[in-house]
Amino acid sequence: MGAPIRRGLKAGVIGGLVLVYLAMVGMIAKFDELVLIGTQLTLGLVLLALPPLVAALAAARPRVVGGRIERLGPLEGLAAGVAAGAVSGGVIAAWLVVVDAIGFDRVRSVFVAVSPVLVDVLTFGRGIAAGAVILIVGGAAFGALGGVWRSIRFGLRRPVAIGVGVVLLMAMLQRIVPTILDELNIERDWLYSKVTRGLTWLGAAIVFVVATALAALWLDRRERAAAAPTVEGGRPDTRAIARSIGVVAIVAAAIVLPQLAGSIVSEILGTVGVYVLLALGLNIVTGYAGMLHLGFSAFFLIGAYASALLTGANLVTAFGLVAPRFSAELNFYVSLLIVIVIGAIVGALLAAPVLRLRGDYLAIVTLAFAQIAVILATSNWLQPITGGPQGLRDVTDAPLFGISFQNPRNFYYLVLFFCVIAVYVSWRLAWSRTGRAWNAMREDEQVADAMGVNTSRYKLLGFAIGGAIGAVGGALFSVKVGTVQPGSFEILVSITVLAVVILGGLGSVPGVVVGALVLLGLPGLLSQLEEYRLLIYGGALVAIMILRPQGLIPNVRRSRELQEEERTQDAWQEIFAQKEQAAAEQADAATAAATVEESS
Amino acid sequence: MADVGGVARAGGLGRLERFPLRRIVLVALSAGVLCAVVYGSYKTLTLPEGQAYSASAWRDFIVLGIAQGAVYALIALGYTLVYGILRMINFAHGEVFMAGAFGSYFFADAWKQSGFMDDQPWLSVALLVLLAMAVSLTVAVLLERIAYRPLRGAPRLVPLITAIGASLFLQNTFRGLFGSQTRGYPKPTGLEGTWSILGIPVQKVQVLVLVVAAVAMVALTLFVARTKTGKSMRAAAEDAEIASLMGINVDRVIVTTFVIGGMLAGIAGVLFALTFGNISYFMGFAPGITAFTAAVLGGIGSISGAAIGGLTIGLLQSVGPALLLTGINVPSPFQLKDVVTFLILILVLLFRPGGILGTGEAEKV
Numbered sequence: 029m030g031a032p033i034r035r036g037l038k039a040g041v042i043g044g045l046v047l048v049y050l051a052m053v054g055m056i057a058k059f060d061e062l063v064l065i066g067t068q069l070t071l072g073l074v075l076l077a078l079p080p081l082v083a084a085l086a087a088a089r090p091r092v093v094g095g096r097i098e099r100l101g102p103l104e105g106l107a108a109g110v111a112a113g114a115v116s117g118g119v120i121a122a123w124l125v126v127v128d129a130i131g132f133d134r135v136r137s138v139f140v141a142v143s144p145v146l147v148d149v150l151t152f153g154r155g156i157a158a159g160a161v162i163l164i165v166g167g168a169a170f171g172a173l174g175g176v177w178r179s180i181r182f183g184l185r186r187p188v189a190i191g192v193g194v195v196l197l198m199a200m201l202q203r204i205v206p207t208i209l210d211e212l213n214i215e216r217d218w219l220y221s222k223v224t225r226g227l228t229w230l231g232a233a234i235v236f237v238v239a240t241a242l243a244a245l246w247l248d249r250r251e252r253a254a255a256a257p258t259v260e261g262g263r264p265d266t267r268a269i270a271r272s273i274g275v276v277a278i279v280a281a282a283i284v285l286p287q288l289a290g291s292i293v294s295e296i297l298g299t300v301g302v303y304v305l306l307a308l309g310l311n312i313v314t315g316y317a318g319m320l321h322l323g324f325s326a327f328f329l330i331g332a333y334a335s336a337l338l339t340g341a342n343l344v345t346a347f348g349l350v351a352p353r354f355s356a357e358l359n360f361y362v363s364l365l366i367v368i369v370i371g372a373i374v375g376a377l378l379a380a381p382v383l384r385l386r387g388d389y390l391a392i393v394t395l396a397f398a399q400i401a402v403i404l405a406t407s408n409w410l411q412p413i414t415g416g417p418q419g420l421r422d423v424t425d426a427p428l429f430g431i432s433f434q435n436p437r438n439f440y441y442l443v444l445f446f447c448v449i450a451v452y453v454s455w456r457l458a459w460s461r462t463g464r465a466w467n468a469m470r471e472d473e474q475v476a477d478a479m480g481v482n483t484s485r486y487k488l489l490g491f492a493i494g495g496a497i498g499a500v501g502g503a504l505f506s507v508k509v510g511t512v513q514p515g516s517f518e519i520l521v522s523i524t525v526l527a528v529v530i531l532g533g534l535g536s537v538p539g540v541v542v543g544a545l546v547l548l549g550l551p552g553l554l555s556q557l558e559e560y561r562l563l564i565y566g567g568a569l570v571a572i573m574i575l576r577p578q579g580l581i582p583n584v585r586r587s588r589e590l591q592e593e594e595r596t597q598d599a600w601q602e603i604f605a606q607k608e609q610a611a612a613e614q615a616d617a618a619t620a621a622a623t624v625e626e627s628s
Numbered sequence: 629m630a631d632v633g634g635v636a637r638a639g640g641l642g643r644l645e646r647f648p649l650r651r652i653v654l655v656a657l658s659a660g661v662l663c664a665v666v667y668g669s670y671k672t673l674t675l676p677e678g679q680a681y682s683a684s685a686w687r688d689f690i691v692l693g694i695a696q697g698a699v700y701a702l703i704a705l706g707y708t709l710v711y712g713i714l715r716m717i718n719f720a721h722g723e724v725f726m727a728g729a730f731g732s733y734f735f736a737d738a739w740k741q742s743g744f745m746d747d748q749p750w751l752s753v754a755l756l757v758l759l760a761m762a763v764s765l766t767v768a769v770l771l772e773r774i775a776y777r778p779l780r781g782a783p784r785l786v787p788l789i790t791a792i793g794a795s796l797f798l799q800n801t802f803r804g805l806f807g808s809q810t811r812g813y814p815k816p817t818g819l820e821g822t823w824s825i826l827g828i829p830v831q832k833v834q835v836l837v838l839v840v841a842a843v844a845m846v847a848l849t850l851f852v853a854r855t856k857t858g859k860s861m862r863a864a865a866e867d868a869e870i871a872s873l874m875g876i877n878v879d880r881v882i883v884t885t886f887v888i889g890g891m892l893a894g895i896a897g898v899l900f901a902l903t904f905g906n907i908s909y910f911m912g913f914a915p916g917i918t919a920f921t922a923a924v925l926g927g928i929g930s931i932s933g934a935a936i937g938g939l940t941i942g943l944l945q946s947v948g949p950a951l952l953l954t955g956i957n958v959p960s961p962f963q964l965k966d967v968v969t970f971l972i973l974i975l976v977l978l979f980r981p982g983g984i985l986g987t988g989e990a991e992k993v
Contacts, residue, residue: 053804138734140807320785322792380653381978388717388788389977392920396970399917403967408959519913523796530789563800569793573786574778 032104036087036111040171043083043112044119050075051120051150054141055560060149062556063224064199065232071556072149074196080116080167084109084174102179106172113171114164120150121160128156186247191240198235199227203553208288286440295436296552300544301443302505306521307528307540308450309497314526315535316463317490318470320391323378323398324525327371327495329405329517331502333414334370336512338363339424343415352413352420360424360507367503368496375495376488383484398522405514419513423506439508446504447541450497454537457493466490520562524548527565530572533579542581654978661975668952681950687828689946695834695903697942698841702896703919704926704934705848706768706889712865712929713885714776716784719791722916723798724768724890728897729907730802731763732756733813736901740814749818753898757840761894767798768890772883795912802909810908813901837899844895845935848888852931857884865929914966918945921973927983936984944968 050056060072088105090097127135135142151159177185202225209216219231286294306328313321340357382393405414425434433442457463465486468476477483506512528547532539551557703725710718736756739745745752775794779787822829852858863871864881872878901907918941926937948968953961
């Protein structure tokens with residue numbers, strides 16, 4: 029019993045420190061503004077409960093000791109979990125007491141986030157002493173849940189987890205779902221409260237039950253399907269049908285969504301779409317060809333400025349708006365072709381001299397390139413062309429058959445069209461000869477070279493295609509916002525795009541879309557998240573690289589490689605287990621023989 | 629495997645006849661840069677009286693360049709030491725530097741208000757440096773422990789991506805903790821004004837920067853050359869695996885490296901804040917990249933290389949824009965000083981990836 033509790037204490041201290049961090053950075057207080065369910069349950073409280081829960085899960089996780097997997101029993105798990113949760117709560121309670129002793133105002137003069145609101149959230153409005161007790165007891169309760177979680181039957185705990193996840197997701201989508209229901213004339217007051225905007229308790233309960241039941245059914249069916257003998261070639265057919273139904277459903281949703289969800293959602297989806305384009309471009313360079321590109325914002329910038337200058341825009345000067353030194357009045361779609369060519373050429377030109385650089389140096393050079401582009405665009409020197417820090421105004425619209433695309437809803441369809449093209453290009457490239465060459469290069473450049481892959485050529489090609497897609501993203505962006513300012517193309521754009529690709533899974537096209545929806549869609553919908561967007565991106569990059577380097581939706585080919593590795597490991601473990609069993613049997617036989625001998 | 633065979637046939641002899649795009653771009657680039665440098669300098673130096681910079685202006689540029697170069701050198705040492713052992717670019721090192729400046733700021737502010745700083749300028753600056761060292765060291769050690777150690781032995785790009793994430797995370801952590809505004813870093817009144825050194829008026833702060841940086845670098849050189857820990861650091865940089873076979877605790881050496889890099893970054897943080905007078909959560913980015921450039925320019929992995937690279941970059945940043953761009957009528961040339969840095973970085977990596985004092989690594993860079 030000692031060891032699990034010790035593990036629990038250790039995990040609890042870490043969990044508690046995470047809580048203190050979240051409190052001091054201001055996330056808990058800020059997220060408390062977002063009501064998820066009822067009038068009380070806010071995202072801040074969820075954030076408060078998460079560290080004890082995760083700490084307990086970590087403390088009670090099965091470990092590999094001496095080549096064997098060691099699982100904790102329910103009681104041991106409970107002990108470890110309670111210890112972890114109570115210590116987590118204890119650490120934040122102790123912090124609260126210490127801060128109270130120092131004086132909140134004095135602490136606040138240094139740590140700006142230690143606000144009365146934060147204190148109110150942490151003490152549940154009941155004063156320091158009662159608050160500390162609640163924190164410890166609540167922590168212990170969530171810790172207990174985390175501790176026994178793994179002892180619950182899989183068929184039960186997985187659906188419940190999915191159910192909770194769906195409820196939280198529905199609560200987070202409180203700006204979309206109610207609008208859609210209103211648009212469809214469906215009564216929605218039972219589901220979403222008009223006062224807090226969050227789910228009602230009744231609605232949450234119904235969503236939870238439905239989601240859990242569906243998840244349980246689905247799991248059950250999957251298990252049975254896996255257990256049932258399969259006819260050769262029989263199963264993939266149904267799978268293909270299911271997949272095409274899924275694709276059709278997603279496409280239908282993508283087309284219908286902005287009609288139902290209102291212009292704010294269209295606006296956000298437009299941004300998401302631009303980032304999907306950028307991320308697809310980066311995915312080709314980094315995901316397929318394996319070259320880390322930190323300067324992707326440069327293509328975004330070049331695309332936006334080139335498109336704005338080619339279609340006609342104005343720049344701000346002391347004497348009012350004037351036309352830039354170089355500009356044309358082309359149709360947007362003609363200029364787009366030119367922009368694509370420019371993006372590809374710049375991409376290849378950037379790549380040409382740095383082909384010989386090893387991965388990390390390449391990353392820094394591309395970063396430097398992007399910085400140069402931003403500084404030049406901002407500088408007074410190029411002000412007559414780029415407009416300097418104020419940038420270009422009145423970017424011409426991209427009308428098609430009399431439809432203006434500066435309206436967010438129409439723009440969404442424009443960007444969706446280009447996203448679909450880019451997805452198609454990526455998908456075709458992935459399985460083409462070029463894609464295979466990139467794959468070989470990514471796995472081992474020297475081997476690929478030795479096998480006759482012309483690595484220079486394929487690197488150039490990767491940079492050129494990626495650059496072209498990125499430039500299209502920039503051109504669309506300039507239409508969307510109507511102004512082009514250097515501030516929109518900072519290095520943070522590159523890192524955001526990188527985070528999208530990494531979160532979704534390097535080399536995975538569906539992953540890119542999901543990554544963009546999560547990393548740009550959610551913060552766009554929830555202003556509370558927006559403030560901590562970059563913090564979350566940074567943390568996510570670190571956490572994904574350590575915990576799940578293949579991303580949310582891994583690339584098929586890569587995950588296959590990973591699975592194969594696991595399979596060999598499993599095989600080894602089986603062999604070891606068999607050997608051990610044989611040895612144990614031998615030992616048993618020996619002792620049995622010995623006892624027989626003794627007794628005789 | 630079939631597809632790889634197919635590609636092999638496509639390559640083959642074609643290699644010899646390949647269009648030498650890379651070579652052409654390189655030659656064109658170097659010729660262009662050379663022409664621009666010569667032309668720009670010539671135009672600037674032959675500007676008519678009144679438009680040209682005076683001799684004292686050039687002298688100020690040079691002194692400022694040396695002082696900021698010394699700060700860059702201190703940060704660059706952190707990159708160089710870590711790269712030497714782990715072969716990874718610690719992208720978050722600029723944030724370690726920022727943490728030092730930020731951590732000491734609150735004490736500096738309090739001491740300025742209580743009058744302690746003006747009464748005891750030297751003591752308070754010394755204490756601030758120690759505090760900044762402590763903060764930066766803590767951040768650096770945590771960074772290594774949490775973000776980098778779990779990825780030891782991972783493919784090369786993985787720790788780099790992690791480092792980028794850690795950099796963003798640290799920046800926004802400081803933003804969340806202390807707010808996003810730029811703050812004025814107080815300076816003791818005793819450090820305002822100038823001293824005359826060899827007849828040249830030099831700002832007192834710049835003298836302080838140079839002295840502290842020189843002491844720190846000499847101390848580091850002695851530490852690496854003379855102590856047992858320094859010896860194990862050199863051994864680990866040579867070959868970490870063999871070093872661990874020789875009984876060196878490589879993990880501990882790596883932590884030591886981060887500790888030293890963090891302490892130097894902390895010193896640099898205070899010196900930078902005293903020189904430029906402002907700090908913000910974003911202050912680590914540009915000096916970080918610049919210092920990385922300095923490390924690459926000097927030859928990454930080499931301690932004296934970092935010093936030489938830092939001074940070179942500092943001088944080029946302060947003299948370069950004025951010298952090269954004023955003559956060809958570029959308005960506000962100092963906006964473009966980072967362009968100078970980044971161009972140097974790219975050119976160095978293209979033409980002499982080993983750097984000025986490069987160790988001539990056999991490995992392909």
